[in-house]
Amino acid sequence: MGAGHGHKLHFHGHSPIHRVPAHLKLLTLLAFMIVVVATPRDWYPAFAVYLAVLVGVIAVSRVPPTYLLKRTVVEVPFVLFAVLLPFVATGPQTEVLGVSVSQHGLEAGIALLIKGTLGVLASLTLAATTEPNELLLGLERLHLPQQLVQIMSFMVRYLDVVTGEMQRMRIARESRGFTARNPRHWPVLARSAGALFIRSYERGERVHLAMLSRGYTGKMPR
């Protein structure tokens, strides 16, 4: 079923970035982000260089920038935090556009925005250019414990099935005129979650039995 069809963030392509082995991409992303995080927050030229590198990689990958920018919404809660920071932080005050804000808070907020945005863009680039299967192979090559890789591969494989089941339950609820508006509707949501767990668990049992009947011994064949 869901396996091998990519996922929501994946952007199909054949660029050099798409073809780089996943474990190299993972290590590069990690190294890049460690450098970004470790950079002192007032070294603005350095951040410009990082952004240029990132934009270069995105250009080579031929993933449309709008495709990535639309998906940076995951960052929104922390953008709010970064924007609030200058107003709630303590320390010496400074004037920006006639508003008195904390000097430290302003610097920290800007640094948070820069580092967070670089991180989200870099992670999005990895997600957009790497198929889940390749990613799992990459993690395996990086010697992530076998069992963890296996759990992850089952999760990725059945993610669409389980979320699809939840979507169908939601549509079924809504077609009966239900929308969750206040805490009095929690019991309905909770029963949905309970039903979803039983269905997922029972599916797991069936998958396991089906695998046993095909000769599974606790290790994936190569």
Next chain:
Amino acid sequence: MHVPDGFLDAPTSAATGAVAVVTIGVALVKARTELDDKTAPMAGLVAAFVFAVQMLNFPVGVGTSGHLMGGALAAVLVGPWTAILCLSVVFMVQCLLFADGGITALGTNITLMGLTTVAVGWLVFKGLQMVLPKRISLVPAQAGIGALVSVPVAALLFVGLYAVGGATGIDLGNLATAMVGVHVLIGIGEGVITFLAIGAILAVRPDLVYGARPILERRELEIRTPTSGAAA
């Protein structure tokens, strides 16, 4: 809600990463006693379930909504060690395939929202189970209280980490009050929904609830015979 890159400084990220690695290592060994050879497929499906349940938004009131974290729920359903594995895998997939949470903050996210909620939820659940009468009808309430406590504790730990490796001098008292205040609300939602969900599962498949197994095992076979003697 996931911590992004650069939110905490490098040493703090590395330290929480080390905590996460060690705990996952222990969990890998211990989870085998909870699920035996079924570990990979079962934990994979439960991880997919946790991922889906985190997309289930519940209205908290006045236009805002929270979503389940599912740590305590997973711990009571499949056992704490398996739950740790499931939640860790969920955060890894969210980080690598959905760009949710920074890769350098992965250890922090796993420690905060995975290990902490599972550990607190499970310990509170077990503690209550020890002091309260062992009745199956109490299991959902115990799980719900575990879930309720686990969310503000995770928020407090976040404040603690921010104090150690955060960016700037925010007044920590204010931050703690705000974080804990919001998360008590979310925790109430998490607790009530965990309570109701465990109740629903117990009604249908009590054998699936890991936390209820010790009680189920103590149940004795009850043979009911017609008392009036008249054959129906």
